[in-house]
Amino acid sequence: MISVERVSVTYPGQSHPAVHDVDLEIPEGELCLVVGPTGSGKSTLLRTISGLVPHFSGGTLAGRVVVAGRDTRTHRPRDLADAVGVVLQDPARGFVTETVTDELVYAMEQLGLPRAVMRTRTEEVLDLLGLADLRDAPLRDLSGGEQQRVAIGAVLTAHPQVLVLDEPTSALDPPAADDVLAALTRLVHDQGMTVVLAEHRLERVVQYADLVVAVAADGTVSHGAAGDVLGPGSAAPPLVELAAVAGWRPVPLSVRDARRRVAPLRDRLTAARTREVLPGPGRAVLTARGIQVRHRRAHAVRGVDLTLAAASVTAVMGRNGAGKSSLLWALSGAGPRSAGSVTLGPEPGQDPAALDAAAARRLVALVPQDPTDLLYLGSVGAECRAGDTQAAVAAGTCAQLLERFAGPVPAQAHPRDLSEGQRLALVLAVQLAADPLVLLLDEPTRGLDYAAKRALVAVLAQHTARGGAVLLSSHDVEFVAQCADRVVVMSDGVTVTDGPARDVLVASPTFAPQVAKVLHPVPLLTVAEVREALAAAR
Structure with a gap:
């Protein structure tokens, strides 16, 4: 579904590429998680896959990116709109209408879909993302998390083959994040959608990932299964760090998997735990x-x-x-x-x-x-x-x-x-x-x-x-x-x-x-x- 061949991206005025020599294949119907330190180039990689680089952001693109059979060098973002949905880090900047329903409908109007289809898809997305009670709400009155769900819904109504998301759960409370990730997982498993997302809160999403792409601070990229790519260190979620302390192999990626092995560690901690003395309140x-x-x-x-x-x-x-x-x-x-x-x-x-x-x-x-x-x-x-x-x-x-x-x-x-x-x-x-x-x-x-x-x-x-x-x-x-x-x-x-x-x-x-x-x-x-x-x- 997505082929990245020897890709490097260099922005104007920069002496070093943001990402370089990236070779990557993302099959259809998989959830790909992009990880890496702040400023490493994760967003650049996502923008390259979606065609925003270089057509929108400028810079020099070396190599070739093919998405859903279309070369991003010759297909601008508007030429990919029916196949690729994009939600960037600040969703409110991408809003073009005033209310939730209007925003959900907008992309479908641009694609010229029949009114009956638009109505059906709008209701489906309202239910999928828990937005039904907000259907008539002004976008400016929504919280940051509610705006993020609307932005995701606005691209889902177009039924893209590929969904690209940059920090999709960063503004969501834990239940809302779980709901969004569950919805994305259903789209991947049941409808064969390919989802590529970057996320810093790995504890939320790593258990759902079929493929993990790690972008290093120098812009180099490696990829593989989550258990192989993620290890103890600065980019590891708590479960991976806990597995290193407990000596668990393979590394559990969900709380459920970890609880199946935790009894010996819990017994040791129960014996060691002493009552905590809390300081009194200050002025x-x-x-x-x-x-x-x-x-x-x-x-x-x-x-x-x-x-x-x-x-x-x-x-x-x-x-x-x-x-x-x-x-x-x-x-x-x-x-x-x-x-x-x-x-x-x-x-x-x-x-x-x-x-x-x-x-x-x-x-x-x-x-x-x-x-x-x-x-x-x-x-x-x-x-x-x-x-x-x-x-x-x-x-x-x-x-x-x-x-x-x-x-x-x-x-x-x-x-x-x-x-x-x-x-x-x-x-x-x-x-x-x-x-x-x-x-x-x-x-x-x-x-x-x-x-x-x-x-x-x-x-x-x-x-x-x-x-x-x-x-x-x-x-x-x-x-x-x-x-x-x-x-x-x-x-x-x-x-x-x-x-x-x-x-x-x-x-x-x-x-x-x-x-x-x-x-x-x-x-x-x-x-x-x-x-x-x-x-x-x-």
């Missing part, structure tokens, strides 16, 4: 009472009370549309607040909404779900220099933080030319340079690989060690398990659970990380905790 640095947020007719946040303590990381979790992002914007002072109060230290009574931008930034900083909202200059270097100036810190502070998150990023590169993960890392660096008392992060791990997430965990630990507080909204349960002291679960704009992270995550079938699911009832959340427990038992 309050942010207090919110009765927060309400309305967006036109939608009541997004309904009377939420929240207190953030110094030296703590609090995670807000919940399904898409629960009100998490609206809450963070309201707390920052930059977003709407229909009712309620927010006060933060060090002096009592300070409301971030009443402060000027410079003063507010030193007290509370928000990294939004779409990082490009905060990027406005023409190069990475310019953004970093502006970040240093605005934060009144030493020159190079922002650039050093960026390299810690995402590795070397060319200073002359334009922010829009970066990968999603690199753009997010840049905004994180700009906001953290000011060392705010309270840091608000909305889905901070979108587009970040495992190594970048570990670097972020370390930076957040340093921030809290200096007395700062972190509030983050995330669907990434593995990341939350690594960094959060406390978890707040929201539903329909209200708080339904608030407690220590270990208690909330272990007890939740929805938000439990893979290690907790495998080891249940042993209350461990991460592979690092397993290593520590085993070392203590020796």
